[in-house]
Each structure stands twice: as C-alpha cells, then as structure tokens.
Amino acid sequence: xxxxxxxxxxxxxxxxxxxxxxxxxxxxxxxxxxxxxxxxxxxxxxxxxxxxxxxxxxxxxxxxxxxxxxxxxxxxxxxxxxxxxxxxxxxxxxxxxxxxxxxxxxxxxxxxxxxxxxxxxxxxxxxxxxxxxxxxxxxxxxxxxxxxxxxxxxxxxxxxxxxxxxxxxxxxxxxxxxxxxxxxxxxxxxxxxxxx
Numbered sequence: 001x002x003x004x005x006x007x008x009x010x011x012x013x014x015x016x017x018x019x020x021x022x023x024x025x026x027x028x029x030x031x032x033x034x035x036x037x038x039x040x041x042x043x044x045x046x047x048x049x050x051x052x053x054x055x056x057x058x059x060x061x062x063x064x065x066x067x068x069x070x071x072x073x074x075x076x077x078x079x080x081x082x083x084x085x086x087x088x089x090x091x092x093x094x095x096x097x098x099x100x101x102x103x104x105x106x107x108x109x110x111x112x113x114x115x116x117x118x119x120x121x122x123x124x125x126x127x128x129x130x131x132x133x134x135x136x137x138x139x140x141x142x143x144x145x146x147x148x149x150x151x152x153x154x155x156x157x158x159x160x161x162x163x164x165x166x167x168x169x170x171x172x173x174x175x176x177x178x179x180x181x182x183x184x185x186x187x188x189x190x191x192x193x194x195x196x
Contacts, residue, residue, distance in 0.1 A: 057085065074166065085134055
C-alpha cells in the first residue's frame with residue numbers, strides 16, 4: 001500500500017494531439033507524490049531503473065483532480081463519461097538527482113484504431129522512491145468523446161511499452177447505489193433524564 005505525501009504539483013509542457021473529433025486532452029499534468037518504498041521491485045523500465053506498480057483509470061471533468069478525489073474503475077457509463085484519465089504508479093530507487101523523462105499514451109478505440117495520443121514531460125526528484133503520473137482524454141460534455149465499447153490504453157517510456165490495460169464504456173445512464181448501512185440500534189431512553 002502507498003503512503004502518500006504530496007511533494008509537488010507541476011504541470012509541464014505537453015503536446016495536445018487529438019486524432020478524432022469530439023474530444024480534447026485533459027490538462028495532462030503530473031501530480032507527483034513521494035511514496036515510501038516497500039521491498040525492491042523488479043525493473044520493468046530499464047531506462048529509468050523503475051517498475052510499474054499500477055495503471056489505473058478514473059473519470060473526471062477537465063483537469064486532473066487530486067488523488068483523494070479520484071474514483072478508480074474500469075467501467076464507465078456512456079451518458080456520464082467526460083474525461084477518462086489514467087494514473088501510472090512507478091517505483092524506483094532514489095536516483096540521487098532529478099530525473100526527467102517522457103510518458104507517451106495512446107488510446108485505442110473498440111476497433112483497435114488510434115483514438116488519441118499525447119505525451120507527458122515529467123520527472124521524479126533525487127530522493128523519491130515512487131511517483132504517480134496522470135493524464136487523460138475526453139470532452140466536457142458527457143457521452144461526446146466516448147461511445148459504448150472496450151478501449152485500450154498503451155503507455156510507453158523511452159519508446160518501450162511499459163503498461164497496457166482496458167476500460168469499458170457501458171451504454172445507459174447507470175445509477176449510484178447507496179452502501180448497505182445497518183439500521184440504527186433502538187435505544188431505550190428513560191422518561192426522567194434528570195437535570196441536563
């Protein structure tokens with residue numbers, strides 16, 4: 001599990017490329033967190049001496065929300081889906097210096113065609129042992145950028161694939177269900193409570 005302490009919120013230079021109409025890229029920035037390392041992970045990204053801990057998806061309005069406000073999922077309702085964002089969690093030894101790198105992200109539509117591509121210029125600091133990077137694609141109007149189907153996101157660092165996963169846009173509106181909360185216990189309250 002990650003123990004997060006927000007270290008920096010930096011929005012860096014980025015290319016905005018949309019290959020299909022109906023969507024724009026979210027403010028693809030980096031919300032960088034310093035995360036306490038647990039153990040030594042295998043190296044998935046030799047160029048960074050890092051490994052991928054997770055690739056997660058979440059929906060939002062334009063912009064990248066704080067991590068506490070993200071609701072991770074792999075299924076989103078078409079009538080509610082605005083921006084589908086990705087979060088890439090990396091684990092790495094402290095590099096001893098600031099390390100700049102680029103993350104390339106490609107969204108593929110249900111037919112396997114490129115829907116959108118973008119890149120994120122990002123970094124981790126000299127003493128960080130883990131970091132979280134995020135970007136996204138979509139539209140302010142729900143349902144405009146996303147039609148029902150299963151989409152794939154491919155993530156590359158230094159030209160090499162490092163993570164890939166799918167998410168599904170479900171037809172319909174969907175409903176938010178309340179969590180099961182047991183009924184309150186009935187308490188017997190004496191009629192004479194005395195002086196309050």
